[in-house]
Amino acid sequence: MILITEDLRARLLANAATEVEADHVPVLKLFNPVGAATWLLSQLDADGDTLFGLCDLGFGFPELGSVSLAELQSVKGPLGLGVERDLFFKASFPLSVYAEVARLAGHITQEEQPLRQAASRLEIPTSELPPDAAERPRR
Template identity: 50%
Template sequence: MDWKNMLRVADVLKLVENWNEQQPLKGTSEERDFVPVAKLFNPAGAGTWLITECNEDGLAFGLVDFGYPELGYFDLNEIAEVRLMGGFVRIEQDLHFQADKPLSKYAEEARFHGSIKA
């Protein structure tokens, strides 16, 4: 499955837009602290991703939680290939997620609580 099929079209466009805006700013004091655009989750167990940006190839940045929240890069292609419970369940986008703060605040709260609360 193509990673773009896992997310709403508007979210894919915003993630790529954020990536393109962020790249020239990486490592500078102007680096952006975006509000997460999308939340993915494992409906059968552990695994939550808050995504702020990604490139056209599916390399994404965000907050990931598998029992220990971490900021970092991950491959949306790999996430799109995950099959659970005999292949019938996939990682899903939380269509009701509405980010209300920048990613750094979600990360701060996740470190405090031990998991993402979103």
């Protein structure tokens, strides 16, 4: 599987190239299909290899940091399975919100309620957040 498409690569590089330090929304989610490791990534350095984001190796201590794309691509687990990209991932919050919830939960989560609560605690303006699923009209 191609971990980073050209479109994703362009978005990751653009985030890394910003002059001002910013709290970017994660661009992609990678995961180990036979393990607990997950990465929410928001930036790719100009070297084309160093990714930055929220890294959770499944030991209960997710952290913000860098990871090598080449190393992720070289991982081969049982049955030869490698790291995969979550094709359906769409981030709704800045990376700091995911990091705060992951720190409290001990793992990366996409559960909306704790993410919204963390966004509120971190004073992320609600105009920048997606509509609350509970408030959306049902069809």
